[in-house]
Structures are given as structure tokens and as C-alpha cells.
Amino acid sequence: MRTSDIGPVTFTGKAVGEYDQDRVEAAVRELLLAVGENPDREGLRETPARVARAYREIFAGLYQEPGDVLTTTFDIGHEEMVLVKDIEVYSTCEHHLVPFHGVAHVGYIPGTDGRITGLSKLARLVDVYARRPQVQERLTSQIADALVAELTPRGVLVVVECEHLCMSMRGVRKPGSRTVTSAVRGQMRDVATRAEAMSLVLGR
Ligand SMILES: Nc1nc2c(ncn2[C@@H]2O[C@H](COP(=O)(O)OP(=O)(O)OP(=O)(O)O)[C@@H](O)[C@H]2O)c(=O)[nH]1
Numbered sequence: 001m002r003t004s005d006i007g008p009v010t011f012t013g014k015a016v017g018e019y020d021q022d023r024v025e026a027a028v029r030e031l032l033l034a035v036g037e038n039p040d041r042e043g044l045r046e047t048p049a050r051v052a053r054a055y056r057e058i059f060a061g062l063y064q065e066p067g068d069v070l071t072t073t074f075d076i077g078h079e080e081m082v083l084v085k086d087i088e089v090y091s092t093c094e095h096h097l098v099p100f101h102g103v104a105h106v107g108y109i110p111g112t113d114g115r116i117t118g119l120s121k122l123a124r125l126v127d128v129y130a131r132r133p134q135v136q137e138r139l140t141s142q143i144a145d146a147l148v149a150e151l152t153p154r155g156v157l158v159v160v161e162c163e164h165l166c167m168s169m170r171g172v173r174k175p176g177s178r179t180v181t182s183a184v185r186g187q188m189r190d191v192a193t194r195a196e197a198m199s200l201v202l203g204r
């Protein structure tokens with residue numbers, strides 16, 4: 001567990017083993033057989049290997065830590081809010097293993113040392129947690145807690161808005177519905193600060 005001036009932080013959801021390409025390939029072949037398909041027909045012959053390569057990418061975040069991407073920090077003495085909006089999110093619902101996708105808005109107020117990180121690093125951090133089997137609420141809070149631990153900022157706000165294909169293409173079948181989750185830490189909890197951040201998020 002790591003701590004920061006905003007509070008204790010735990011990270012969960014990392015890989016418990018190594019990515020096993022051969023095993024994924026065998027499992028996809030088995031899945032195709034189980035749904036009644038013929039994995040040896042021409043169009044499917046390469047599919048298990050292809051899916052195994054794709055899953056390596058889709059679940060790459062299982063093998064990364066926030067510290068791997070929040071590598072570049074600058075001490076420029078900037079103490080005001082920094083917000084990156086509309087960071088594209090592609091993740092995988094851990095209940096049905098189908099995608100959910102949308103955008104994340106990530107904002108923070110630097111600590112008293114004025115230490116900031118590269119803007120692209122915020123988007124990379126989103127990917128670390130999105131590229132895992134996920135639920136949207138955990139994705140949102142993990143991004144916030146990682147920023148707290150790595151940057152010791154005075155405040156953090158993360159808003160994630162996604163459409164879940166498990167709700168669109170199957171099940172309740174409600175395409176177009178969007179789920180909004182937020183995680184607020186430290187001084188971003190102050191009513192006026194939070195209102196300023198939310199107005200920046202919503203002012204498209
Ligand atoms: N809170 C939360 N729920 C999610 C997320 N992704 C999917 N779900 C929900 O997880 C629930 C799983 O419910 P179950 O009843 O176990 O599964 P199911 O029978 O396939 O449910 P339906 O989707 O309603 O058909 C569903 O209500 C999904 O909408 C997420 O990111 N956060």
C-alpha cells in the first residue's frame with residue numbers, strides 16, 4: 001500500500017500470472033468449438049492466434065503499474081488546476097468480456113511543490129487501467145488513486161462516460177445509454193473547486 005497526503009491508496013487488478021499466448025489460442029479454439037463453429041474452416045483458421053495477439057494488447061494493462069507511465073514530471077511551480085478532457089477509453093467489461101468505450105476527463109491540482117506530469121501521461125495512465133478486465137467504477141477510482149500516489153497533488157477529479165456493449169448488443173439492449181462515474185479526491189471535494197472542474201468538463 002502507498003500513502004499520500006490525501007490518504008492511503010491500494011492498487012488491485014494486476015495480473016496474477018504471465019500472458020500465455022498458447023493457452024489463450026487454445027481457449028479461443030475451444031470456445032469456437034463450444035459455440036458450434038468449425039475452427040478449421042478457412043475464415044477461422046487463423047482466428048485463435050489472431051485473438052490471442054489482440055488480447056495481449058487489450059489486456060496489456062495487467063502487466064503495467066502507474067509508475068511505468070507517469071515517468072516524466074516537471075517542477076514548474078504551477079499550482080492551478082490541470083484538466084485533460086475527452087481522453088478516449090476502450091476497456092473490457094469483466095462481467096461479459098465485451099467492450100465498453102467512451103471518454104475520460106482527468107484533472108488534478110498540483111501539490112504545493114507545483115510538480116506536474118506530461119499531459120500524454122494522463123492518457124497513458126487511463127490506458128493502464130482500461131486495458132484490464134474492468135468495471136467502470138473501479139477504472140475511475142484507480143485512475144484517481146494512482147494520481148494521488150504518484151503526484152501527491154492537492155486534489156484529483158476523474159470523470160468517465162462510457163457506453164457498455166453488454167447493455168447495447170445483448171441483455172437489456174439499450175444502445176446509446178451512457179454511464180457516468182466520478183472519483184474526487186482531496187481539495188477537488190471543495191464545493192467551489194469541484195464546480196469549476198465540472199464546468200470545465202461539461203463546457204465542450
Ligand atoms: N456497476 C457496474 N455494472 C456493470 C458494469 N459493466 C456491466 N455491469 C453490469 O453487471 C451486471 C451483471 O449482472 P448479472 O445479472 O450477473 O448478469 P446478466 O444476467 O448477464 O445481466 P444483464 O446484463 O442484465 O442481462 C449487469 O447489470 C451489467 O449491466 C460496470 O462497469 N459497472
Ligand SMILES: [Zn+2]
Pocket residue numbers: 093094095096097098164166167
Ligand atoms: Zn458487461
